[in-house]
Structure formats: C-alpha cells, structure tokens
Amino acid sequence: MECEICGREIRGRGFKxxxxxxxxxxxxxxxxxxxxKPNVPQKKVLISRPISKPKVSTTIDLGDELVENFHIIIRREREKRGWSQEDLAKRIKEKVSLIRKIENAEITPEPEVIEKLERVFDIKLRERVEEVKVEKKRIDLTPTLGDIVVIKRKKKS
Ligand SMILES: [Zn+2]
Structure with a gap:
C-alpha cells in the first residue's frame, strides 16, 4: 500500500x-x-419499518356442490308426485338401479344425472360452495437490504 500523498510505501498500518x-x-x-479519521466503526442501524401489507382475502370458488341430503330430497320429490322409482328412471332416462342407489345414498350421482333430476323436479340439488381464505398479516423480522442503513459519522472539527 502506498501513501496517497507522498507515494511512499506505507510500513505497518497506514493512517486514515x-x-x-x-x-x-x-x-x-x-x-x-x-x-x-476518528476510529468510529460504521454503525449498522436496523430500522424497523412497519410493514403495511393489506389483508389479503382470497375467495376460492369450489363450484357447485351437491347438497348433503340430496337423496332425501329426491325421494321426497318423487313420492310427492306419486312416481315410483321406475317412473322417475324413465323420465330421466336412467336405470332404476341408479335411482335406487341415489335414494339410498349409495352413490353420488353424476353431474348430468343431477341436472336431469333438478330439471324433472324443478329443484336445486346443488349449492354454491366458496372457501374464504384470509391471509394473516405477515410480520417479517428478517431485514431486507433496504432496511439496513449505514450511517457514517464524521468528526466535526
Ligand atoms: Zn506520505
């Protein structure tokens, strides 16, 4: 290392x-x-900034879901009309065994079958299901580069 004033080699430690x-x-x-130069180490000051993130709520549309007691509703609607399971099967062009399984809640009918049942009974067997997720405000304690401020102190002479 050379002296920045006289250009001579600095022996030992130089002077700032x-x-x-x-x-x-x-x-x-x-x-x-x-x-x-005063021997003051550079101070790293952590400035804790309030992180103002807006609450993010996401609504996830899960679509239409079959109501829980669909089989009860189907049976009730069918009996209200005085139809046998065979009658209903014919009306929606499905097998009797399918109607029986649906009414016994053995199976969950296919969407197209549900649609046909809704149409034939003029009812709704599905309900809109939405899941709302609320993201909690995150407090990030790890400072980012912008959070670290280096303050250089200069001696006032
Ligand atoms: Zn010198």
Missing amino acids: IIVEGSEMTVCEHCKDYGVE
Whole structure:
C-alpha cells in the first residue's frame, strides 16, 4: 500500500485522514496534512419499518356442490308426485338401479344425472360452495437490504 500523498510505501498500518473532505490513506509522515479519521466503526442501524401489507382475502370458488341430503330430497320429490322409482328412471332416462342407489345414498350421482333430476323436479340439488381464505398479516423480522442503513459519522472539527 502506498501513501496517497507522498507515494511512499506505507510500513505497518497506514493512517486514515480526512483531507478537504476526502478520505486518504497515508504514511505516518503525511498524517499531519489532514485530520485523522476518528476510529468510529460504521454503525449498522436496523430500522424497523412497519410493514403495511393489506389483508389479503382470497375467495376460492369450489363450484357447485351437491347438497348433503340430496337423496332425501329426491325421494321426497318423487313420492310427492306419486312416481315410483321406475317412473322417475324413465323420465330421466336412467336405470332404476341408479335411482335406487341415489335414494339410498349409495352413490353420488353424476353431474348430468343431477341436472336431469333438478330439471324433472324443478329443484336445486346443488349449492354454491366458496372457501374464504384470509391471509394473516405477515410480520417479517428478517431485514431486507433496504432496511439496513449505514450511517457514517464524521468528526466535526
Ligand atoms: Zn506520505
């Protein structure tokens, strides 16, 4: 390392001085040309910024879901009309065994079967299901680069 003033090789550690506002590393002969830099370590100051993230709520549309007691409704609607399971099967062009299984809640009918049942009875067997997810406000304790502010202190002379 060379002295920034006289250009001589600096033996041992150099001196950091301030000459007209700029920092220089000089030899011990030249250190008197400027003001010796105070040995204050650079301070890293963590400024905790309030993170103002808006609450994010996401609504997930799960679509139409078959009502829980669909089989009861189907049986009730069918009996209300005085139809046998065979009658209903014929009306919606499905097998009797399918109607029986649906009414016994053994199976969950296919969407097209549900649609046909809804149409033939003029009822709704599905309900809109939505799941609302609310994202909790996250407090991030890990500072990002922007959170670290380096403050250089200069000696006032
Ligand atoms: Zn020098």
